[in-house]
Amino acid sequence: MGRTSDAKQKILAAARSLIEGRGYSALGVAEICKAAGVPKGSFYYFFESKESLALAVVDEHWAAQRRAWARVLESDAEPLERLRLLFEETEAGQRAVREGCGTVSGCLFGNLTLELSNQTEAVRARLQEIFDAQVDMVETVVREAGRRGDISVADTHVAARGVVAQLEGQVMFAKLYNDTARLSPLWDNCRAMLGARTV
Amino acid sequence: MGRTSDAKQKILAAARSLIEGRGYSALGVAEICKAAGVPKGSFYYFFESKESLALAVVDEHWAAQRRAWARVLESDAEPLERLRLLFEETEAGQRAVREGCGTVSGCLFGNLTLELSNQTEAVRARLQEIFDAQVDMVETVVREAGRRGDISVADTHVAARGVVAQLEGQVMFAKLYNDTARLSPLWDNCRAMLGARTV
Incomplete structure (x- = not known):
């Protein structure tokens, strides 16, 4: 549970920072996960879509x-x-x-x-x-x-x-x-x- | 010369319309050329880059x-x-x-x-x-x-x-x-x- 919500927070923080720097359109899910340091499976566990x-x-x-x-x-x-x-x-x-x-x-x-x-x-x-x-x-x-x-x-x-x-x-x-x-x-x-x- | 500057104007008009609709980041050169109806070679004849x-x-x-x-x-x-x-x-x-x-x-x-x-x-x-x-x-x-x-x-x-x-x-x-x-x-x-x- 601790680890799980950690991953969600990491994805949110990475996405926020990437969106602020480069906007939303040019971002891919893979890139967000890489920046967050979480596997791509985690992304779709928490979020349906970009x-x-x-x-x-x-x-x-x-x-x-x-x-x-x-x-x-x-x-x-x-x-x-x-x-x-x-x-x-x-x-x-x-x-x-x-x-x-x-x-x-x-x-x-x-x-x-x-x-x-x-x-x-x-x-x-x-x-x-x-x-x-x-x-x-x-x-x-x-x-x-x-x-x-x-x-x-x-x-x-x-x-x-x-x-x-x-x-x-x-x-x-x-x-x-x-x-x-x-x-x-x-x-x-x-x-x-x-x-x-x-x- | 007439045809050439036509192609440039077509690229500019297509890019303007696509940028207004969807922003710049998500656009690709191929897509701009397709919308403009010009070959990709024309793009790089007129523009160095996106x-x-x-x-x-x-x-x-x-x-x-x-x-x-x-x-x-x-x-x-x-x-x-x-x-x-x-x-x-x-x-x-x-x-x-x-x-x-x-x-x-x-x-x-x-x-x-x-x-x-x-x-x-x-x-x-x-x-x-x-x-x-x-x-x-x-x-x-x-x-x-x-x-x-x-x-x-x-x-x-x-x-x-x-x-x-x-x-x-x-x-x-x-x-x-x-x-x-x-x-x-x-x-x-x-x-x-x-x-x-x-x-």
Whole structure:
């Protein structure tokens, strides 16, 4: 049992790392198993297909990221401060990866959206759920900030989508230019987009 | 000569369409030639490698898009109206593709950024140049709007990057949800981000 779940974790970790480095399409099951150091039989014991592995990688990553987002966005801090912290932690996370492996990896969900969304409907549906959940989490904070009169937006849902889109767009540029400093203006851009009261 | 450049154009068109549908990594030269209806020898007559084909596809697409952006952003209209038109045309362009093939294809440059930027330095460098040029074109308009007092931004370069990031992020969501209506809030979000004077 210990060994078995070890093998599954090894496959997931290897797949995550290979997908981040080279994308999903170009990967083969044999290569994933080689990187994970497990026999190919193990792969099909845990995963029906490469697509079901991709879903598992996405789910695992979102479970961790959702906890991190919830810790920040559902804290007792003032609403806008929570958003600021979300951007700060996003930048710190990308910086940590860059320091570890030399490369800004970007957002796994954004990467897979642009690589895969027109190819596998199962992955597309899962990514939609994840971004919907992100927008909901941000919208809750935006609504709270609005009730306090800290910001002024016409439509909190549209505003929350704009915040997540800005995040994804800037993370994409951080990846392209391999430069996490690209993420620094996130906070000012979002404050402006939300019509935040100047203090 | 006529036939020769025909073959090149056929290869470029087939590659563009295949890259938009399925990404670059999973494509093979044989498949591109088959879709283009040209012998494999033709491919290597025009292109050294798959990478040099990718660069040619990117260059051709940017040449067309740069003309379209210049027509709008360098027109005689008021600066903010030019930006509004840019978003309107972006949405119309994505809608036309969706009506033609049923799928929002997104931004070729954004797609390749997230699929490839950590894999081929030549493509990465070209995509950086293209996004730099887009930011420059937007910044020129932002600066002009600022001089007229139509908007209020602290740093025109950072603001222009924010506008292009918002565009890329929203186009990504239009692709993920296969819904060009996702692009409709672009104008309001960008006006807010630029601190546009309410008329």
